[in-house]
Each structure stands twice: as structure tokens, then as C-alpha cells.
Amino acid sequence: MTDLSANSAPLGAAQRNHLRRRNRHQLMLQGFGIAAISFAALMLFILVSSLVGTGYKxxxxxxxxxxxxxxxxxxxxxxxxxxxxxxxxxxxxxxxxxxxxxxxxxxxxxxxxxxxxxxxxxxxxxxxxxxxxxxxxxxxxxxxxxxxxxxxxxxxxxxxxxxxxxxxxxxxxxxxxxxxxxxxxxNWGLLTNADSRFPELAGLKGALVGSFWALLVCFLISFPLGIGAAIYLEEFAPKNRWSDLIEVNINNLAAVPSVVFGLLALAVFIGWFGLPRSAPLVGGMTLALMTMPTIIIATRAALKAVPPSIREAALGVGASKHQVVFGHVLPLAMPGILTGTIIGLAQALGETAPLLLIGMNAFITSAPGSPLDSATALPTQIFIWADSPERGFVSRTSAAILVLLTFLITMNAIAIYLRSKFERKW
Amino acid sequence: MYDAPKLERNVDDRTIKFSARNVHVFYGETEAIKGVDVDILDNTVTAFIGPSGCGKSTFLRCLNRMNDTIDICRVTGDIRLDGHDIYDRSVDPVQLRAKVGMVFQKPNPFPKSIYDNVAYGPRIHGLARTRADLDAIVEQSLRRAALWDEAKDRLDQPGTGLSGGQQQRLCIARAVATSPEVLLMDEPCSALDPIATAQVEELIDELRQDYSVVIVTHSMQQAARVSQKTAFFHLGHLVEFGDTGQIFTNPHDERTESYITGRIG
Structure with a gap:
């Protein structure tokens, strides 16, 4: 009686219709999925091929x-x-x-x-x-x-x-x-020259060094602060209305438009603290404000993913809460934390709006020697070039976008590699 | 169904290790343990049996204050270890857990080497002054857990690479490395195959020489095989507590009888 093949007891007409409708729905769902993915892939292809088409020159x-x-x-x-x-x-x-x-x-x-x-x-x-x-x-x-x-x-x-x-x-x-x-x-000058009014001399060195300093500052601020905040919230904070409020606000912070962070940085870092304009230091601090929520959320997720049995094991032999967190949970969560951090930094690398507001779109013809020198960053350099009238900057803009995309893809690839290499299955 | 001869040991003259009086445990508004009185003897295996959700694990976790880690959990009543109230403000749960070791349901070795797994407790409690001391503790603990012969040549390999039964014995070695007085075991064999179970049960019987052992188990056969005292929990009450032989052959309470004959549970 359990034989459900086609030649067993015939289904009633209503049942057959029902079955057919169910199968049709499933096919439609699959069709939608394939269509959506094809559309996304097509758009990506058009983007990259148009960039390469103009940029390769x-x-x-x-x-x-x-x-x-x-x-x-x-x-x-x-x-x-x-x-x-x-x-x-x-x-x-x-x-x-x-x-x-x-x-x-x-x-x-x-x-x-x-x-x-x-x-x-x-x-x-x-x-x-x-x-x-x-x-x-x-x-x-x-x-x-x-x-x-x-x-x-x-x-x-x-x-x-x-x-x-x-x-x-x-x-x-x-x-x-x-x-x-x-x-x-x-054209090695594209990577080894700083910006210039003349397209044939203009290169990305200033922007690359500026982005490097800004990301370094961003990492040094957001990584320890983000992990510290996440550990406190996840492991030590009492669960009450206040911690709920903080959690909601952190999630909201991750969704705040980046231009708002730029205005905040302009008012606080430059206006109040008197830090120099156009400096990668300020840029990095601004980007850190945006990266921190990402790191906090990723770190909390990674801490949550460490199985309770490990905490119990450590507590069971008499480890204190602090020893459990720093000796066991944090090391096991590290791959996830690093992945989240790299993705956060990749986001920061491509961020333009806050940098425009703090003046990192200045015209600067030498690479910055320190985070306090005026500089541009990769995305703002693209912005400047895209704005320039000379024909030569058209292909250079595309080329700069390709350079930026290369860095982004590399960072994301590192994140994926770390995740697959160190991820632990429980 | 179980081998009776082991049950006939005389345990009456042993000292009381844990004494619990009128213990209640609340999870938020829910009362999980409803007034339990029990005395746990030294050098004795005490088994907690009962249907799922009866509170036996919850009560076990009161004995080393593992329930402290659950925010909404509240314990009232009096639990004394060697006459000292373990819920007294002066008692540090961290020190208590070194004296009252615990083995969990699922083998949970740290993702570190076998050596580091065992050495972890002595290290954090500062029990070994020199490397040689630590080596001695590790060897002794692994011997106690009947794992030395299998593990001595691979101490630097990850503990997670051992078989399930070996992992559980590693966890026992880890627990005894801090020289506890009591070992709490929360269904230590439920994730093991019959052969590994037999090895761990044999080990539990040996551990009785040095420790007071409390074991929570779903298997009545296991309780009968390894324990001298048995406590039957039902719906948060300690229904009956007595010598294992008596509980299994001549229970006084009819709920106990229903459970051990398989009518409830």
C-alpha cells in the first residue's frame, strides 16, 4: 500500500490537480530564482566589461x-x-x-x-x-x-x-x-605617480598611500573597540532594558548613511578637536565609526557560534568567566571575527561620501608621508578624476575603479579563505 | 536486567559529603526543583534517575553552582559541602568547581592537545609549580581515567581527535586533574557506544575509591550497575532516596515502582 509510483492506485482528479499545482509552484519559484541570478550576473558582466573596455587603455x-x-x-x-x-x-x-x-x-x-x-x-x-x-x-x-x-x-x-x-x-x-x-x-606611472593635472602623469600612488593610512587608522581604532564592545555585550552585560537599547542602537548605527558620519567627523574631529583637514587620520577615524558596528555585529555572531559545551567545560574545571572568554571562546571565535573585520574594512575602503566631507578630495600632487599629511583615498581619487574634463581621465577613471575593485575582491577573497580554513565544525 | 551482587555493598558508615536541605530552584517563574533533601556520601556512587524534565540535571548543577551561569536561575535552600554552605557569599564558585569536578553529557574536550586539556585545570588554579609537577599531574590524571596507555604516545595531539569514549575519559581526566573531592557526571555515557559505556562505567567504579561520585543517568540498568545509592526524581520532587538495591528491588513509593518497571517515564 505504500507504493506511490504512477501505476499504483490511481489518484482522484482533485488530488491530481492539487499535485500538479504544487509542482507548478515549485517550478515557478525555481524559475524566479534562476532569473534573478541571471539578471545579477548579466549586470555584473556589463559593469566589469564596460570598465575593462574603457579602462584597459x-x-x-x-x-x-x-x-x-x-x-x-x-x-x-x-x-x-x-x-x-x-x-x-x-x-x-x-x-x-x-x-x-x-x-x-x-x-x-x-x-x-x-x-x-x-x-x-x-x-x-x-x-x-x-x-x-x-x-x-x-x-x-x-x-x-x-x-x-x-x-x-x-x-x-x-x-x-x-x-x-x-x-x-x-x-x-x-x-x-x-x-x-x-x-x-x-603604464607603471598609474601606480607609482601621484595625482597630476596632466592625465599622462596622473597616478594613484597618493590615493593608495592615503587609503592605506586611513584603513590602518580605521583598523587600529575599530578592531579593539569593536571586539571589546562585543565581548562585553555578549558575555558580561546583564540582559536588561539597557543592554537591549544598546543592541538596537548598534544595529541602527550600522544602517546610518555614511554621509552622516562624515558630517559628524567634520564637526567633531575637525571642528572641535582641531585635527587637520584632508588627513588620512581623520578619514580613518571617520571610517572607524562606520566599521565598528559591523565588527561588533560580526564578533557577537562569532562568539554566539562557539558551542556552549566549550564554555561549560571550562567553567566546569573552575575557570573564571574572564578565563573562559579569553582562553577559549575568543580564540575559537577569531576566524569569524577576522572575516567580519576584513569585510568591514573592505566596505570602508570603498566608502566615499564621508571622505568628501572631511576634504579628502583635495588636489594633492605628492603621496602623504604620514597620516597627518593631506591626501586623497582611492574612491575620492576616482571621484576627482571622473570630474576632470581631460579626455585622458576617462580611461584613467575606469582603470582606477578596476584597481579599487581588485583590492576589494582580494580582501573578500582573504576573508573567504580564512573562513573556510579555520572554520570549525562542531 | 541488572547485576545485583554489586549492590550489596555496605555504605552506611561513610561520611556525608554533600547535604542538601529544602532546595528549591526557579527558572524565572517556573519552579524546577521543589524542595529536595538529600545526603551524598563520600566514596560512594550516587545515581539520580527519573524521567526527562524531572529536575535531576538541574539539581546536579546546583552542587557546583553551574546554575549561576544562567541569568534567570535562582536557587534557595541549604547545600553544604563538608558542612560549609556552598551558596555562602564567601564561597568563590571558581574554587568550588575545582573541588567539585564535572563531566558533561557530550564529550567536550577543548580543541587543544591531550596534554593541555588535562593540564588546563591545574594551570589556572596554580596547582603545579614546575613543569615536572604538571607532567606528573597529567600522567596521574590520565592513569586515573584509564586513558594513559592509549594516550601516552600522543599527548601533543588534539583531544578532539580521540574516539568518543576516549574523549569522555579525557574529560574525566581533566576533571580529576584539579584533585576534586566530588565528581558530578551528567549522563556521561548517553553519547557513547556500549563498549565505551562499559569502560566508563568500570572507571566510575574505580573512581569511587578516591571520590564521591554523583551520576545522572537515563538508564536504569546503568544506575543499578554503578551506584550504591539511588535517588528517584519526579516532577521536581525527590520521590525516593535509598540504597540502590532497595530502590530497584523493593521501592517504597509506587511512583518509583512505576518508573523502574517502565510504566511512567
Whole structure:
């Protein structure tokens, strides 16, 4: 009688209908789930592919290699700071394009170099004054319009009036290219340069160092405070109306919009305490305010997950509450706590709004040496670049987003690894 | 059903270890123990039996104040260990638990080495001055728990890697390492297979030489096999307390008789 296969006692019509409806509901539910996941995956794919599509061009940078004769008449040890480096560079190109002689044309010829080229040359000669009077080989970035031209982002078939390079300049460029002077190596400057007004020189070093300092400060504040608060609330606090109130407020705190924390930091840390604006120290303190609820919640969950049998075992041999918590429960909860902390820090790394309010979106052309120096952070740097009009910043913005995403994915991967490696099954 | 000869031991002349008078336990508004009087003798195995929810575990946990860790739990009445009130304000529950060891239902070794499991109690109570002292305590405790021969070559391996029965004996070794006077066992064999159960029961009988043992058990056969005194709990009352032989062969209360013959429970 327990045989339920199709050829056993036939089901009544009502029962059959009921069964069919039930199966249909199950199929619909599964269909919805698959549709939702496919939609999410598609959106992710579109996001990443559009970022990569525009961003990959920023991972190379067009360089020009020239033989520069360091003319002692233009450059001398006595007046190094304001030597005629531009003239020397200009002359090096004129050697290749001898027909250019008009003053205005020469100026435009010089425009092929990035504005940083003269400083690169100056630094070389300051480092080694014996180069004066000799010919040096210099490989420097080209300025943004020619970088765009080389990457095909400035189209040659656009009418001349509507593009930033003239037909003559294109002709110069092509001749230099045929002479093998123009190359497109990997753009390490994206990671090793600080910010600049010139896209071809702008890099993320300042933002990376600024984010590092801010995250370090954030970790040093939120990790001990968050764990301390969680241990007290979970293990020691009496369960009464006050602890309930605190718990509700901590959960609410985790949901407070981040811009509010930025305003708070502006008023308290900068206004009251007089800490410097744009400093990673203040940024880190602000991010710590946001990360702390996340760490508290994650730590409490991890402490709760330690089975009561371990507490009982320790209490049973006469461990005090403090010994139980620090000797047994906390070490066992550590993987969960670390996972929560890393995820909290990853969130903090991507946080933009509070940093804008405390001035970490300033234009700063050197990496901060300490948490007290002015700096930007990765997300605010993206914000600044996205706001810049130069064409070169379009691909650099995408590239910076890819760098930020790489860090986020790495941090989350570490969290997942820690969880799977150290998680204990009871 | 049980082997009777073991029951005929004379235990009357032993000293009283625990004496409980008029003990009530409340969980919030619910009264879980409703006035229990019992004397627990030294060098004796006392079994608490009774149906689920009758309060036998709750009462056991009063004896080392493990109930203190439950916020809503309140204990009234008088429980004396060697004549001293253990609920007196001057008594530190931490010290009490070193003197009254406990073994739990599910083997719960710490996720540490076998050595560290046993050495944990002596360490936190400062019982060993030198490493050699500690080594001696660990060896002695493991011998007492009949685990030395199996564990001596793998003291540095995790205690959680042992079999269930070995883990439970490790927990017993951990409990005896602080030189307690009383061992409380809360259904110590309910998670073990019959062979491991037999080993632990044999061990309990040996432990009686040095300790007063109180064991909560669901198995009446086990109570009959290992204990000299038996207390039958029902709905928070201590219904009957007496020599194990008498409880199982000639119960005075009809509830006891119903339980041991399987009609309630």
C-alpha cells in the first residue's frame, strides 16, 4: 500500500490537480530564482566589461624616446633651477623634423612632450651634472592629445577643427612614429605617480598611500573597540532594558548613511578637536565609526557560534568567566571575527561620501608621508578624476575603479579563505 | 536486567559529603526543583534517575553552582559541602568547581592537545609549580581515567581527535586533574557506544575509591550497575532516596515502582 509510483492506485482528479499545482509552484519559484541570478550576473558582466573596455587603455602610456643634446649654452650648473630644459627638448625634436622653424610651430612641437618631460630631464642632470654637454637618451610620456591619438581615441577622420591635434601635428607624429621613437609600454606611472593635472602623469600612488593610512587608522581604532564592545555585550552585560537599547542602537548605527558620519567627523574631529583637514587620520577615524558596528555585529555572531559545551567545560574545571572568554571562546571565535573585520574594512575602503566631507578630495600632487599629511583615498581619487574634463581621465577613471575593485575582491577573497580554513565544525 | 551482587555493598558508615536541605530552584517563574533533601556520601556512587524534565540535571548543577551561569536561575535552600554552605557569599564558585569536578553529557574536550586539556585545570588554579609537577599531574590524571596507555604516545595531539569514549575519559581526566573531592557526571555515557559505556562505567567504579561520585543517568540498568545509592526524581520532587538495591528491588513509593518497571517515564 505504500507504493506511490504512477501505476499504483490511481489518484482522484482533485488530488491530481492539487499535485500538479504544487509542482507548478515549485517550478515557478525555481524559475524566479534562476532569473534573478541571471539578471545579477548579466549586470555584473556589463559593469566589469564596460570598465575593462574603457579602462584597459589607461594601462599603457604612449612614450616618446629622444636623443637630447644637453647644450651647455642652455643648461649650466650655475643656473640649474631655471635652465633652458624646454629649449633643449625642443631642439631634440627639431633635429628629427628640420623643416620646422617657425616660433609658433616650435612651441607646438614642444607640445608633443608631456609637461613633466622637462622636469624629468632636470632631475637627471641635477643627479648627474656631468651629463651637461653630452647627449642623453630620454624616454618620456607624450602629452595627453597624442596619447589619445596613439590609442585611436582621437580619430583621424574627425574634421580638423573638432579635434585637439592638427593635421600638421598628426604628420609630425607619424614621422616620429616611423622613426621608431614612439612606444606604448605598460603604464607603471598609474601606480607609482601621484595625482597630476596632466592625465599622462596622473597616478594613484597618493590615493593608495592615503587609503592605506586611513584603513590602518580605521583598523587600529575599530578592531579593539569593536571586539571589546562585543565581548562585553555578549558575555558580561546583564540582559536588561539597557543592554537591549544598546543592541538596537548598534544595529541602527550600522544602517546610518555614511554621509552622516562624515558630517559628524567634520564637526567633531575637525571642528572641535582641531585635527587637520584632508588627513588620512581623520578619514580613518571617520571610517572607524562606520566599521565598528559591523565588527561588533560580526564578533557577537562569532562568539554566539562557539558551542556552549566549550564554555561549560571550562567553567566546569573552575575557570573564571574572564578565563573562559579569553582562553577559549575568543580564540575559537577569531576566524569569524577576522572575516567580519576584513569585510568591514573592505566596505570602508570603498566608502566615499564621508571622505568628501572631511576634504579628502583635495588636489594633492605628492603621496602623504604620514597620516597627518593631506591626501586623497582611492574612491575620492576616482571621484576627482571622473570630474576632470581631460579626455585622458576617462580611461584613467575606469582603470582606477578596476584597481579599487581588485583590492576589494582580494580582501573578500582573504576573508573567504580564512573562513573556510579555520572554520570549525562542531 | 541488572547485576545485583554489586549492590550489596555496605555504605552506611561513610561520611556525608554533600547535604542538601529544602532546595528549591526557579527558572524565572517556573519552579524546577521543589524542595529536595538529600545526603551524598563520600566514596560512594550516587545515581539520580527519573524521567526527562524531572529536575535531576538541574539539581546536579546546583552542587557546583553551574546554575549561576544562567541569568534567570535562582536557587534557595541549604547545600553544604563538608558542612560549609556552598551558596555562602564567601564561597568563590571558581574554587568550588575545582573541588567539585564535572563531566558533561557530550564529550567536550577543548580543541587543544591531550596534554593541555588535562593540564588546563591545574594551570589556572596554580596547582603545579614546575613543569615536572604538571607532567606528573597529567600522567596521574590520565592513569586515573584509564586513558594513559592509549594516550601516552600522543599527548601533543588534539583531544578532539580521540574516539568518543576516549574523549569522555579525557574529560574525566581533566576533571580529576584539579584533585576534586566530588565528581558530578551528567549522563556521561548517553553519547557513547556500549563498549565505551562499559569502560566508563568500570572507571566510575574505580573512581569511587578516591571520590564521591554523583551520576545522572537515563538508564536504569546503568544506575543499578554503578551506584550504591539511588535517588528517584519526579516532577521536581525527590520521590525516593535509598540504597540502590532497595530502590530497584523493593521501592517504597509506587511512583518509583512505576518508573523502574517502565510504566511512567
Amino acid at each position: 589607461a594601462f599603457t602610456q604612449t612614450h616618446i624616446q629622444v636623443e637630447v643634446f644637453v647644450d651647455p649654452e642652455e643648461v649650466s650648473v650655475e643656473k640649474l633651477p631655471r635652465g633652458g630644459f624646454r629649449d633643449v627638448l625642443q631642439a631634440s625634436l627639431q633635429a628629427q623634423l628640420p623643416e620646422v622653424s617657425e616660433r609658433a610651430d616650435l612651441r607646438r612641437l614642444e607640445g608633443l612632450f608631456s609637461n613633466g618631460a622637462q622636469f624629468r630631464l632636470r632631475d637627471m642632470i641635477v643627479a648627474d651634472p656631468s651629463l651637461i654637454g653630452q647627449t642623453v637618451t630620454l624616454r618620456v610620456p607624450m602629452s595627453d592629445p597624442f596619447d589619445q591619438l596613439a590609442k585611436g581615441l582621437v580619430k583621424r577622420d574627425t574634421p580638423e577643427a573638432q579635434r585637439r591635434v592638427t593635421d600638421q601635428e598628426i604628420a609630425w607624429f607619424d614621422r616620429l612614429d616611423q622613426a621608431g621613437m614612439i612606444t606604448q609600454p605598460l
